[in-house]
Amino acid sequence: MKFIIINSFRIMVYVAYVAIIVGGIALGIYQKGSFTNELIGFTGPMAQIADFAIFSFGGWVSASIVCGLIVTLMDIRDDINDRLPDARRDM
Numbered sequence: 789m790k791f792i793i794i795n796s797f798r799i800m801v802y803v804a805y806v807a808i809i810v811g812g813i814a815l816g817i818y819q820k821g822s823f824t825n826e827l828i829g830f831t832g833p834m835a836q837i838a839d840f841a842i843f844s845f846g847g848w849v850s851a852s853i854v855c856g857l858i859v860t861l862m863d864i865r866d867d868i869n870d871r872l873p874d875a876r877r878d879m
Contacts, residue, residue, distance in 0.1 A: 797862055805855045812847015816840040 821835030823842070830838050 801855050801858055804858070805851045808851035808854060809844070809847045812843045812845075812850065813840070815847070816843030819843065 816839045819839045821830065821832070821839050824830045824835040824838040828838070
């Protein structure tokens with residue numbers, strides 16, 4: 789049973805990672821260059837390409853941070869659960 793639970797958390801992190809990146813890409817496509825036009829002053833297809841690149845990179849960075857925090861917190865929780873029986877035994 790522990791194997792299934794651990795792998796379900798791993799799958800959750802993989803799905804969240806891909807979903808956040810796809811969300812960043814979708815936001816870059818949705819902007820159609822307006823973000824880069826306001827920020828840098830690009831117009832036309834160059835602004836759309838720049839928006840796509842900026843939001844894709846932002847999606848990748850935010851996915852790495854969010855999923856890294858999820859994995860870190862799960863690892864800390866697992867370490868605490870591993871040490872908990874030792875603390876109960878010493879009482």
